[in-house]
Amino acid sequence: MDWDDLRIFLAVARADSLSGAGRRLGIDASTVGRRVARLEQGLGAKLFLKTPQGYALAPEGERLLPHAEAMELASAGAEEALTGPGDLIGQLRIGAPDGCANYLLPQVCARMAESHPGLEIQIVALPRVFNLSRREADMAVAVSQPQAGRLVVQRLTDYRLHLAGHEDYLRAHPPIRGLADLRGHRMIGYIADMIFDRELDYLAETGADWAQLTSNSVSVQMQAIRAGAGLGIVHDFAIPFCPGVRRILTDRLSLTRSFWLIRHQDDRRSQRMNRLADVLAQGIRAEVARLQAQLSP
Structure with missing residues:
Protein backbone atom coordinates (compact mmCIF):
# COMPACT_ATOMS: atom_id res chain seq x y z
CA MET A 1 0.00 0.00 0.00
CA ASP A 2 1.44 3.38 -1.08
CA TRP A 3 2.04 5.68 1.92
CA ASP A 4 1.52 8.73 -0.31
CA ASP A 5 -2.02 7.54 -1.10
CA LEU A 6 -2.68 7.03 2.62
CA ARG A 7 -1.41 10.54 3.31
CA ILE A 8 -4.09 11.86 0.96
CA PHE A 9 -6.69 9.60 2.57
CA LEU A 10 -5.84 11.10 5.97
CA ALA A 11 -6.07 14.66 4.65
CA VAL A 12 -9.58 14.05 3.24
CA ALA A 13 -10.69 12.30 6.44
CA ARG A 14 -9.55 15.30 8.50
CA ALA A 15 -10.76 18.06 6.17
CA ASP A 16 -14.09 16.41 5.18
CA SER A 17 -13.59 17.69 1.64
CA LEU A 18 -11.36 17.31 -1.39
CA SER A 19 -10.69 21.04 -1.58
CA GLY A 20 -9.77 21.27 2.11
CA ALA A 21 -7.44 18.31 1.77
CA GLY A 22 -5.90 19.84 -1.32
CA ARG A 23 -5.18 23.09 0.50
CA ARG A 24 -3.43 21.22 3.30
CA LEU A 25 -1.38 19.16 0.86
CA GLY A 26 -0.68 21.89 -1.68
CA ILE A 27 -2.35 20.09 -4.59
CA ASP A 28 -5.60 20.71 -6.47
CA ALA A 29 -8.88 19.06 -5.47
CA SER A 30 -9.22 17.10 -8.71
CA THR A 31 -5.86 15.41 -8.07
CA VAL A 32 -6.99 14.55 -4.55
CA GLY A 33 -10.18 13.02 -5.94
CA ARG A 34 -8.27 10.91 -8.47
CA ARG A 35 -5.86 9.64 -5.83
CA VAL A 36 -8.70 8.69 -3.49
CA ALA A 37 -10.46 6.87 -6.32
CA ARG A 38 -7.22 5.03 -7.14
CA LEU A 39 -6.78 3.98 -3.53
CA GLU A 40 -10.40 2.77 -3.29
CA GLN A 41 -10.00 0.81 -6.52
CA GLY A 42 -6.76 -0.77 -5.33
CA LEU A 43 -8.31 -1.79 -2.02
CA GLY A 44 -11.62 -2.83 -3.53
CA ALA A 45 -13.44 -0.82 -0.86
CA LYS A 46 -15.40 2.42 -0.61
CA LEU A 47 -13.58 4.63 1.89
CA PHE A 48 -15.76 7.76 1.80
CA LEU A 49 -19.43 8.63 1.53
CA LYS A 50 -20.32 11.91 -0.14
CA THR A 51 -22.82 13.88 1.95
CA PRO A 52 -24.25 17.42 1.76
CA GLN A 53 -21.68 18.39 4.41
CA GLY A 54 -18.74 16.91 2.49
CA TYR A 55 -16.84 13.62 2.59
CA ALA A 56 -17.59 11.33 5.53
CA LEU A 57 -15.72 8.13 6.31
CA ALA A 58 -17.47 4.95 5.22
CA PRO A 59 -17.24 1.94 7.57
CA GLU A 60 -14.24 0.66 5.60
CA GLY A 61 -12.59 4.08 5.93
CA GLU A 62 -13.19 4.07 9.68
CA ARG A 63 -11.37 0.71 9.91
CA LEU A 64 -8.49 1.98 7.80
CA LEU A 65 -8.06 5.26 9.73
CA PRO A 66 -6.09 4.02 12.79
CA HIS A 67 -3.72 2.02 10.55
CA ALA A 68 -3.10 5.05 8.35
CA GLU A 69 -2.42 7.17 11.44
CA ALA A 70 0.03 4.55 12.69
CA MET A 71 1.86 4.68 9.36
CA GLU A 72 1.95 8.49 9.59
CA LEU A 73 3.53 8.28 13.03
CA ALA A 74 6.02 5.63 11.86
CA SER A 75 6.99 7.79 8.89
CA ALA A 76 7.62 10.80 11.14
CA GLY A 77 9.60 8.61 13.55
CA ALA A 78 11.76 7.25 10.76
CA GLU A 79 12.55 10.75 9.57
CA GLU A 80 13.51 11.82 13.10
CA ALA A 81 15.72 8.75 13.52
CA LEU A 82 17.63 9.56 10.33
CA THR A 83 17.96 13.32 10.77
CA GLY A 84 18.56 13.37 14.54
CA PRO A 85 17.30 16.06 16.88
CA GLY A 86 18.74 19.01 14.92
CA ASP A 87 16.73 22.20 14.48
CA LEU A 88 12.96 22.31 14.63
CA ILE A 89 11.64 22.48 11.08
Missing part, protein backbone atom coordinates in the same frame (compact mmCIF):
# COMPACT_ATOMS: atom_id res chain seq x y z
CA GLY A 90 8.40 21.86 9.21
CA GLN A 91 4.86 22.96 9.89
CA LEU A 92 3.26 23.47 13.30
CA ARG A 93 -0.44 24.36 13.52
CA ILE A 94 -1.54 25.73 16.90
CA GLY A 95 -5.20 26.07 17.79
CA ALA A 96 -6.20 28.53 20.49
CA PRO A 97 -9.11 30.61 21.78
CA ASP A 98 -8.93 34.10 20.34
CA GLY A 99 -7.73 35.80 23.54
CA CYS A 100 -4.62 33.62 23.62
CA ALA A 101 -4.26 33.74 19.84
CA ASN A 102 -4.43 37.54 19.67
CA TYR A 103 -2.55 38.66 22.75
CA LEU A 104 -0.03 35.88 23.51
CA LEU A 105 0.78 33.66 20.55
CA PRO A 106 2.04 36.37 18.14
CA GLN A 107 4.92 37.24 20.49
CA VAL A 108 5.55 33.62 21.50
CA CYS A 109 5.59 32.42 17.89
CA ALA A 110 7.75 35.32 16.76
CA ARG A 111 10.44 34.18 19.19
CA MET A 112 10.01 30.56 18.07
CA ALA A 113 10.38 31.58 14.41
CA GLU A 114 13.48 33.62 15.22
CA SER A 115 15.10 30.68 17.01
CA HIS A 116 14.02 28.10 14.42
CA PRO A 117 14.05 29.62 10.90
CA GLY A 118 12.90 26.36 9.29
CA LEU A 119 9.68 26.26 11.29
CA GLU A 120 6.39 27.25 9.61
CA ILE A 121 3.92 28.23 12.33
CA GLN A 122 0.17 28.50 11.78
CA ILE A 123 -2.10 30.06 14.42
CA VAL A 124 -5.76 29.06 14.19
CA ALA A 125 -7.96 31.30 16.37
CA LEU A 126 -11.42 29.88 16.90
CA PRO A 127 -13.97 30.41 19.68
CA ARG A 128 -14.56 26.70 20.18
CA VAL A 129 -12.88 23.46 21.24
CA PHE A 130 -10.49 21.98 18.68
CA ASN A 131 -10.82 18.41 17.44
CA LEU A 132 -7.29 17.02 17.55
CA SER A 133 -8.40 13.56 16.46
CA ARG A 134 -9.26 15.13 13.10
CA ARG A 135 -5.94 16.99 13.16
CA GLU A 136 -7.52 20.44 13.03
CA ALA A 137 -4.34 21.44 14.82
CA ASP A 138 -1.12 19.73 15.90
CA MET A 139 -1.65 21.01 19.42
CA ALA A 140 -4.20 23.28 21.03
CA VAL A 141 -4.42 25.69 23.93
CA ALA A 142 -7.63 25.31 25.92
CA VAL A 143 -9.25 27.10 28.85
CA SER A 144 -10.34 23.91 30.60
CA GLN A 145 -8.97 20.41 30.98
CA PRO A 146 -10.68 17.91 28.64
CA GLN A 147 -12.16 14.88 30.33
CA ALA A 148 -12.24 12.44 27.40
CA GLY A 149 -10.30 11.48 24.28
CA ARG A 150 -6.89 10.05 23.45
CA LEU A 151 -5.07 13.19 24.51
CA VAL A 152 -1.98 14.37 26.36
CA VAL A 153 -2.94 17.31 28.60
CA GLN A 154 -0.42 19.65 30.19
CA ARG A 155 -1.23 22.57 32.50
CA LEU A 156 0.50 25.68 31.14
CA THR A 157 -0.15 28.55 33.51
CA ASP A 158 -2.76 30.46 35.47
CA TYR A 159 -3.86 33.90 34.28
CA ARG A 160 -5.93 36.63 35.89
CA LEU A 161 -9.01 38.55 34.77
CA HIS A 162 -10.56 41.73 36.15
CA LEU A 163 -13.39 44.11 35.49
CA ALA A 164 -12.20 46.98 33.31
CA GLY A 165 -13.33 50.05 31.43
CA HIS A 166 -11.80 52.80 29.34
CA GLU A 167 -10.86 55.93 31.26
CA ASP A 168 -13.09 58.06 28.97
CA TYR A 169 -16.10 55.91 29.84
CA LEU A 170 -15.26 55.93 33.54
CA ARG A 171 -14.99 59.76 33.58
CA ALA A 172 -18.32 60.19 31.79
CA HIS A 173 -20.38 57.86 34.02
CA PRO A 174 -21.23 57.59 37.72
CA PRO A 175 -18.40 56.40 39.99
CA ILE A 176 -18.06 52.69 40.74
CA ARG A 177 -17.24 51.97 44.37
CA GLY A 178 -18.72 48.48 44.65
CA LEU A 179 -20.39 45.74 42.63
CA ALA A 180 -23.83 47.21 43.37
CA ASP A 181 -22.87 50.32 41.38
CA LEU A 182 -22.55 48.24 38.20
CA ARG A 183 -26.33 48.19 37.79
CA GLY A 184 -26.23 51.65 36.28
CA HIS A 185 -23.58 50.79 33.70
CA ARG A 186 -23.50 49.12 30.32
CA MET A 187 -21.96 45.65 30.46
CA ILE A 188 -20.01 43.87 27.72
CA GLY A 189 -19.58 40.09 27.57
CA TYR A 190 -20.08 36.83 25.70
CA ILE A 191 -23.16 35.91 23.69
CA ALA A 192 -24.79 33.57 26.21
CA ASP A 193 -25.72 30.74 23.85
CA MET A 194 -22.30 30.80 22.15
CA ILE A 195 -20.17 30.26 25.27
CA PHE A 196 -18.27 27.10 24.31
CA ASP A 197 -16.66 26.51 27.71
CA ARG A 198 -18.11 27.08 31.18
CA GLU A 199 -14.83 28.74 32.23
CA LEU A 200 -15.77 31.68 29.98
CA ASP A 201 -19.05 32.45 31.73
CA TYR A 202 -17.89 35.59 33.55
CA LEU A 203 -21.02 37.73 33.64
CA ALA A 204 -22.53 36.08 36.71
CA GLU A 205 -19.42 37.07 38.68
CA THR A 206 -20.39 40.75 38.33
CA GLY A 207 -23.94 40.29 39.56
CA ALA A 208 -25.27 41.73 36.29
CA ASP A 209 -28.36 40.11 34.80
CA TRP A 210 -27.41 40.72 31.18
CA ALA A 211 -24.89 42.39 28.90
CA GLN A 212 -26.01 45.08 26.50
CA LEU A 213 -23.19 44.46 24.02
CA THR A 214 -22.00 40.89 23.41
CA SER A 215 -19.67 38.96 21.12
CA ASN A 216 -18.34 35.41 20.88
CA SER A 217 -14.86 36.95 20.56
CA VAL A 218 -12.95 38.20 23.58
CA SER A 219 -10.94 40.46 21.26
CA VAL A 220 -14.12 42.14 20.00
CA GLN A 221 -15.23 42.59 23.60
CA MET A 222 -11.93 44.25 24.45
CA GLN A 223 -12.15 46.61 21.48
CA ALA A 224 -15.70 47.56 22.52
CA ILE A 225 -14.40 48.37 26.01
CA ARG A 226 -11.56 50.36 24.45
CA ALA A 227 -14.14 52.29 22.39
CA GLY A 228 -15.94 53.31 25.58
CA ALA A 229 -19.00 51.11 25.02
CA GLY A 230 -19.13 49.87 28.61
CA LEU A 231 -17.48 47.64 31.19
CA GLY A 232 -16.39 44.02 30.90
CA ILE A 233 -14.19 41.34 32.40
CA VAL A 234 -10.91 41.12 30.51
CA HIS A 235 -7.64 39.22 30.62
CA ASP A 236 -4.94 41.10 32.48
CA PHE A 237 -2.45 40.08 29.79
CA ALA A 238 -4.53 41.92 27.15
CA ILE A 239 -4.64 45.29 28.95
CA PRO A 240 -1.10 46.41 27.94
CA PHE A 241 -2.27 46.32 24.30
CA CYS A 242 -5.20 48.68 24.97
CA PRO A 243 -4.14 52.18 26.06
CA GLY A 244 -6.68 53.86 28.30
CA VAL A 245 -8.27 50.64 29.54
CA ARG A 246 -7.82 50.19 33.26
CA ARG A 247 -8.93 47.72 35.88
CA ILE A 248 -11.55 48.60 38.49
CA LEU A 249 -12.77 46.99 41.72
CA THR A 250 -9.68 44.78 41.80
CA ASP A 251 -10.19 44.18 45.52
CA ARG A 252 -13.80 43.07 44.97
CA LEU A 253 -13.65 41.00 41.79
CA SER A 254 -10.66 38.97 40.64
CA LEU A 255 -10.83 35.78 38.59
CA THR A 256 -8.15 33.17 37.95
CA ARG A 257 -8.30 30.74 35.06
CA SER A 258 -5.80 28.30 33.52
CA PHE A 259 -4.47 27.50 30.07
CA TRP A 260 -3.93 23.85 29.11
CA LEU A 261 -1.84 22.49 26.25
CA ILE A 262 -3.53 19.56 24.53
CA ARG A 263 -1.92 17.12 22.12
CA HIS A 264 -2.89 13.87 20.45
CA GLN A 265 -1.76 10.90 22.53
CA ASP A 266 0.21 9.34 19.67
CA ASP A 267 2.43 12.43 19.45
CA ARG A 268 4.14 11.50 22.72
CA ARG A 269 6.35 9.18 20.69
CA SER A 270 7.54 12.01 18.46
CA GLN A 271 10.69 13.70 19.69
CA ARG A 272 9.96 16.68 17.46
CA MET A 273 6.45 17.19 18.85
CA ASN A 274 7.72 16.85 22.41
CA ARG A 275 10.32 19.53 21.79
CA LEU A 276 7.79 21.82 20.12
CA ALA A 277 5.39 21.38 23.03
CA ASP A 278 8.14 22.28 25.51
CA VAL A 279 9.14 25.40 23.58
CA LEU A 280 5.52 26.54 23.20
CA ALA A 281 4.69 25.89 26.85
CA GLN A 282 7.73 27.81 28.09
CA GLY A 283 6.94 30.68 25.75
CA ILE A 284 3.31 31.03 26.87
CA ARG A 285 4.23 30.91 30.56
CA ALA A 286 6.88 33.59 30.10
CA GLU A 287 4.61 35.85 28.04
CA VAL A 288 1.71 35.72 30.49
CA ALA A 289 4.10 36.58 33.33
CA ARG A 290 5.71 39.42 31.35
CA LEU A 291 2.42 41.09 30.40
CA GLN A 292 0.77 40.72 33.79
CA ALA A 293 3.86 42.22 35.45
CA GLN A 294 3.30 45.45 33.51
CA LEU A 295 0.10 46.21 35.42
CA SER A 296 0.19 48.24 38.58
CA PRO A 297 -1.04 46.44 41.72
Whole structure:
Protein backbone atom coordinates (compact mmCIF):
# COMPACT_ATOMS: atom_id res chain seq x y z
CA MET A 1 0.00 0.00 0.00
CA ASP A 2 1.44 3.38 -1.08
CA TRP A 3 2.04 5.68 1.92
CA ASP A 4 1.52 8.73 -0.31
CA ASP A 5 -2.02 7.54 -1.10
CA LEU A 6 -2.68 7.03 2.62
CA ARG A 7 -1.41 10.54 3.31
CA ILE A 8 -4.09 11.86 0.96
CA PHE A 9 -6.69 9.60 2.57
CA LEU A 10 -5.84 11.10 5.97
CA ALA A 11 -6.07 14.66 4.65
CA VAL A 12 -9.58 14.05 3.24
CA ALA A 13 -10.69 12.30 6.44
CA ARG A 14 -9.55 15.30 8.50
CA ALA A 15 -10.76 18.06 6.17
CA ASP A 16 -14.09 16.41 5.18
CA SER A 17 -13.59 17.69 1.64
CA LEU A 18 -11.36 17.31 -1.39
CA SER A 19 -10.69 21.04 -1.58
CA GLY A 20 -9.77 21.27 2.11
CA ALA A 21 -7.44 18.31 1.77
CA GLY A 22 -5.90 19.84 -1.32
CA ARG A 23 -5.18 23.09 0.50
CA ARG A 24 -3.43 21.22 3.30
CA LEU A 25 -1.38 19.16 0.86
CA GLY A 26 -0.68 21.89 -1.68
CA ILE A 27 -2.35 20.09 -4.59
CA ASP A 28 -5.60 20.71 -6.47
CA ALA A 29 -8.88 19.06 -5.47
CA SER A 30 -9.22 17.10 -8.71
CA THR A 31 -5.86 15.41 -8.07
CA VAL A 32 -6.99 14.55 -4.55
CA GLY A 33 -10.18 13.02 -5.94
CA ARG A 34 -8.27 10.91 -8.47
CA ARG A 35 -5.86 9.64 -5.83
CA VAL A 36 -8.70 8.69 -3.49
CA ALA A 37 -10.46 6.87 -6.32
CA ARG A 38 -7.22 5.03 -7.14
CA LEU A 39 -6.78 3.98 -3.53
CA GLU A 40 -10.40 2.77 -3.29
CA GLN A 41 -10.00 0.81 -6.52
CA GLY A 42 -6.76 -0.77 -5.33
CA LEU A 43 -8.31 -1.79 -2.02
CA GLY A 44 -11.62 -2.83 -3.53
CA ALA A 45 -13.44 -0.82 -0.86
CA LYS A 46 -15.40 2.42 -0.61
CA LEU A 47 -13.58 4.63 1.89
CA PHE A 48 -15.76 7.76 1.80
CA LEU A 49 -19.43 8.63 1.53
CA LYS A 50 -20.32 11.91 -0.14
CA THR A 51 -22.82 13.88 1.95
CA PRO A 52 -24.25 17.42 1.76
CA GLN A 53 -21.68 18.39 4.41
CA GLY A 54 -18.74 16.91 2.49
CA TYR A 55 -16.84 13.62 2.59
CA ALA A 56 -17.59 11.33 5.53
CA LEU A 57 -15.72 8.13 6.31
CA ALA A 58 -17.47 4.95 5.22
CA PRO A 59 -17.24 1.94 7.57
CA GLU A 60 -14.24 0.66 5.60
CA GLY A 61 -12.59 4.08 5.93
CA GLU A 62 -13.19 4.07 9.68
CA ARG A 63 -11.37 0.71 9.91
CA LEU A 64 -8.49 1.98 7.80
CA LEU A 65 -8.06 5.26 9.73
CA PRO A 66 -6.09 4.02 12.79
CA HIS A 67 -3.72 2.02 10.55
CA ALA A 68 -3.10 5.05 8.35
CA GLU A 69 -2.42 7.17 11.44
CA ALA A 70 0.03 4.55 12.69
CA MET A 71 1.86 4.68 9.36
CA GLU A 72 1.95 8.49 9.59
CA LEU A 73 3.53 8.28 13.03
CA ALA A 74 6.02 5.63 11.86
CA SER A 75 6.99 7.79 8.89
CA ALA A 76 7.62 10.80 11.14
CA GLY A 77 9.60 8.61 13.55
CA ALA A 78 11.76 7.25 10.76
CA GLU A 79 12.55 10.75 9.57
CA GLU A 80 13.51 11.82 13.10
CA ALA A 81 15.72 8.75 13.52
CA LEU A 82 17.63 9.56 10.33
CA THR A 83 17.96 13.32 10.77
CA GLY A 84 18.56 13.37 14.54
CA PRO A 85 17.30 16.06 16.88
CA GLY A 86 18.74 19.01 14.92
CA ASP A 87 16.73 22.20 14.48
CA LEU A 88 12.96 22.31 14.63
CA ILE A 89 11.64 22.48 11.08
CA GLY A 90 8.40 21.86 9.21
CA GLN A 91 4.86 22.96 9.89
CA LEU A 92 3.26 23.47 13.30
CA ARG A 93 -0.44 24.36 13.52
CA ILE A 94 -1.54 25.73 16.90
CA GLY A 95 -5.20 26.07 17.79
CA ALA A 96 -6.20 28.53 20.49
CA PRO A 97 -9.11 30.61 21.78
CA ASP A 98 -8.93 34.10 20.34
CA GLY A 99 -7.73 35.80 23.54
CA CYS A 100 -4.62 33.62 23.62
CA ALA A 101 -4.26 33.74 19.84
CA ASN A 102 -4.43 37.54 19.67
CA TYR A 103 -2.55 38.66 22.75
CA LEU A 104 -0.03 35.88 23.51
CA LEU A 105 0.78 33.66 20.55
CA PRO A 106 2.04 36.37 18.14
CA GLN A 107 4.92 37.24 20.49
CA VAL A 108 5.55 33.62 21.50
CA CYS A 109 5.59 32.42 17.89
CA ALA A 110 7.75 35.32 16.76
CA ARG A 111 10.44 34.18 19.19
CA MET A 112 10.01 30.56 18.07
CA ALA A 113 10.38 31.58 14.41
CA GLU A 114 13.48 33.62 15.22
CA SER A 115 15.10 30.68 17.01
CA HIS A 116 14.02 28.10 14.42
CA PRO A 117 14.05 29.62 10.90
CA GLY A 118 12.90 26.36 9.29
CA LEU A 119 9.68 26.26 11.29
CA GLU A 120 6.39 27.25 9.61
CA ILE A 121 3.92 28.23 12.33
CA GLN A 122 0.17 28.50 11.78
CA ILE A 123 -2.10 30.06 14.42
CA VAL A 124 -5.76 29.06 14.19
CA ALA A 125 -7.96 31.30 16.37
CA LEU A 126 -11.42 29.88 16.90
CA PRO A 127 -13.97 30.41 19.68
CA ARG A 128 -14.56 26.70 20.18
CA VAL A 129 -12.88 23.46 21.24
CA PHE A 130 -10.49 21.98 18.68
CA ASN A 131 -10.82 18.41 17.44
CA LEU A 132 -7.29 17.02 17.55
CA SER A 133 -8.40 13.56 16.46
CA ARG A 134 -9.26 15.13 13.10
CA ARG A 135 -5.94 16.99 13.16
CA GLU A 136 -7.52 20.44 13.03
CA ALA A 137 -4.34 21.44 14.82
CA ASP A 138 -1.12 19.73 15.90
CA MET A 139 -1.65 21.01 19.42
CA ALA A 140 -4.20 23.28 21.03
CA VAL A 141 -4.42 25.69 23.93
CA ALA A 142 -7.63 25.31 25.92
CA VAL A 143 -9.25 27.10 28.85
CA SER A 144 -10.34 23.91 30.60
CA GLN A 145 -8.97 20.41 30.98
CA PRO A 146 -10.68 17.91 28.64
CA GLN A 147 -12.16 14.88 30.33
CA ALA A 148 -12.24 12.44 27.40
CA GLY A 149 -10.30 11.48 24.28
CA ARG A 150 -6.89 10.05 23.45
CA LEU A 151 -5.07 13.19 24.51
CA VAL A 152 -1.98 14.37 26.36
CA VAL A 153 -2.94 17.31 28.60
CA GLN A 154 -0.42 19.65 30.19
CA ARG A 155 -1.23 22.57 32.50
CA LEU A 156 0.50 25.68 31.14
CA THR A 157 -0.15 28.55 33.51
CA ASP A 158 -2.76 30.46 35.47
CA TYR A 159 -3.86 33.90 34.28
CA ARG A 160 -5.93 36.63 35.89
CA LEU A 161 -9.01 38.55 34.77
CA HIS A 162 -10.56 41.73 36.15
CA LEU A 163 -13.39 44.11 35.49
CA ALA A 164 -12.20 46.98 33.31
CA GLY A 165 -13.33 50.05 31.43
CA HIS A 166 -11.80 52.80 29.34
CA GLU A 167 -10.86 55.93 31.26
CA ASP A 168 -13.09 58.06 28.97
CA TYR A 169 -16.10 55.91 29.84
CA LEU A 170 -15.26 55.93 33.54
CA ARG A 171 -14.99 59.76 33.58
CA ALA A 172 -18.32 60.19 31.79
CA HIS A 173 -20.38 57.86 34.02
CA PRO A 174 -21.23 57.59 37.72
CA PRO A 175 -18.40 56.40 39.99
CA ILE A 176 -18.06 52.69 40.74
CA ARG A 177 -17.24 51.97 44.37
CA GLY A 178 -18.72 48.48 44.65
CA LEU A 179 -20.39 45.74 42.63
CA ALA A 180 -23.83 47.21 43.37
CA ASP A 181 -22.87 50.32 41.38
CA LEU A 182 -22.55 48.24 38.20
CA ARG A 183 -26.33 48.19 37.79
CA GLY A 184 -26.23 51.65 36.28
CA HIS A 185 -23.58 50.79 33.70
CA ARG A 186 -23.50 49.12 30.32
CA MET A 187 -21.96 45.65 30.46
CA ILE A 188 -20.01 43.87 27.72
CA GLY A 189 -19.58 40.09 27.57
CA TYR A 190 -20.08 36.83 25.70
CA ILE A 191 -23.16 35.91 23.69
CA ALA A 192 -24.79 33.57 26.21
CA ASP A 193 -25.72 30.74 23.85
CA MET A 194 -22.30 30.80 22.15
CA ILE A 195 -20.17 30.26 25.27
CA PHE A 196 -18.27 27.10 24.31
CA ASP A 197 -16.66 26.51 27.71
CA ARG A 198 -18.11 27.08 31.18
CA GLU A 199 -14.83 28.74 32.23
CA LEU A 200 -15.77 31.68 29.98
CA ASP A 201 -19.05 32.45 31.73
CA TYR A 202 -17.89 35.59 33.55
CA LEU A 203 -21.02 37.73 33.64
CA ALA A 204 -22.53 36.08 36.71
CA GLU A 205 -19.42 37.07 38.68
CA THR A 206 -20.39 40.75 38.33
CA GLY A 207 -23.94 40.29 39.56
CA ALA A 208 -25.27 41.73 36.29
CA ASP A 209 -28.36 40.11 34.80
CA TRP A 210 -27.41 40.72 31.18
CA ALA A 211 -24.89 42.39 28.90
CA GLN A 212 -26.01 45.08 26.50
CA LEU A 213 -23.19 44.46 24.02
CA THR A 214 -22.00 40.89 23.41
CA SER A 215 -19.67 38.96 21.12
CA ASN A 216 -18.34 35.41 20.88
CA SER A 217 -14.86 36.95 20.56
CA VAL A 218 -12.95 38.20 23.58
CA SER A 219 -10.94 40.46 21.26
CA VAL A 220 -14.12 42.14 20.00
CA GLN A 221 -15.23 42.59 23.60
CA MET A 222 -11.93 44.25 24.45
CA GLN A 223 -12.15 46.61 21.48
CA ALA A 224 -15.70 47.56 22.52
CA ILE A 225 -14.40 48.37 26.01
CA ARG A 226 -11.56 50.36 24.45
CA ALA A 227 -14.14 52.29 22.39
CA GLY A 228 -15.94 53.31 25.58
CA ALA A 229 -19.00 51.11 25.02
CA GLY A 230 -19.13 49.87 28.61
CA LEU A 231 -17.48 47.64 31.19
CA GLY A 232 -16.39 44.02 30.90
CA ILE A 233 -14.19 41.34 32.40
CA VAL A 234 -10.91 41.12 30.51
CA HIS A 235 -7.64 39.22 30.62
CA ASP A 236 -4.94 41.10 32.48
CA PHE A 237 -2.45 40.08 29.79
CA ALA A 238 -4.53 41.92 27.15
CA ILE A 239 -4.64 45.29 28.95
CA PRO A 240 -1.10 46.41 27.94
CA PHE A 241 -2.27 46.32 24.30
CA CYS A 242 -5.20 48.68 24.97
CA PRO A 243 -4.14 52.18 26.06
CA GLY A 244 -6.68 53.86 28.30
CA VAL A 245 -8.27 50.64 29.54
CA ARG A 246 -7.82 50.19 33.26
CA ARG A 247 -8.93 47.72 35.88
CA ILE A 248 -11.55 48.60 38.49
CA LEU A 249 -12.77 46.99 41.72
CA THR A 250 -9.68 44.78 41.80
CA ASP A 251 -10.19 44.18 45.52
CA ARG A 252 -13.80 43.07 44.97
CA LEU A 253 -13.65 41.00 41.79
CA SER A 254 -10.66 38.97 40.64
CA LEU A 255 -10.83 35.78 38.59
CA THR A 256 -8.15 33.17 37.95
CA ARG A 257 -8.30 30.74 35.06
CA SER A 258 -5.80 28.30 33.52
CA PHE A 259 -4.47 27.50 30.07
CA TRP A 260 -3.93 23.85 29.11
CA LEU A 261 -1.84 22.49 26.25
CA ILE A 262 -3.53 19.56 24.53
CA ARG A 263 -1.92 17.12 22.12
CA HIS A 264 -2.89 13.87 20.45
CA GLN A 265 -1.76 10.90 22.53
CA ASP A 266 0.21 9.34 19.67
CA ASP A 267 2.43 12.43 19.45
CA ARG A 268 4.14 11.50 22.72
CA ARG A 269 6.35 9.18 20.69
CA SER A 270 7.54 12.01 18.46
CA GLN A 271 10.69 13.70 19.69
CA ARG A 272 9.96 16.68 17.46
CA MET A 273 6.45 17.19 18.85
CA ASN A 274 7.72 16.85 22.41
CA ARG A 275 10.32 19.53 21.79
CA LEU A 276 7.79 21.82 20.12
CA ALA A 277 5.39 21.38 23.03
CA ASP A 278 8.14 22.28 25.51
CA VAL A 279 9.14 25.40 23.58
CA LEU A 280 5.52 26.54 23.20
CA ALA A 281 4.69 25.89 26.85
CA GLN A 282 7.73 27.81 28.09
CA GLY A 283 6.94 30.68 25.75
CA ILE A 284 3.31 31.03 26.87
CA ARG A 285 4.23 30.91 30.56
CA ALA A 286 6.88 33.59 30.10
CA GLU A 287 4.61 35.85 28.04
CA VAL A 288 1.71 35.72 30.49
CA ALA A 289 4.10 36.58 33.33
CA ARG A 290 5.71 39.42 31.35
CA LEU A 291 2.42 41.09 30.40
CA GLN A 292 0.77 40.72 33.79
CA ALA A 293 3.86 42.22 35.45
CA GLN A 294 3.30 45.45 33.51
CA LEU A 295 0.10 46.21 35.42
CA SER A 296 0.19 48.24 38.58
CA PRO A 297 -1.04 46.44 41.72
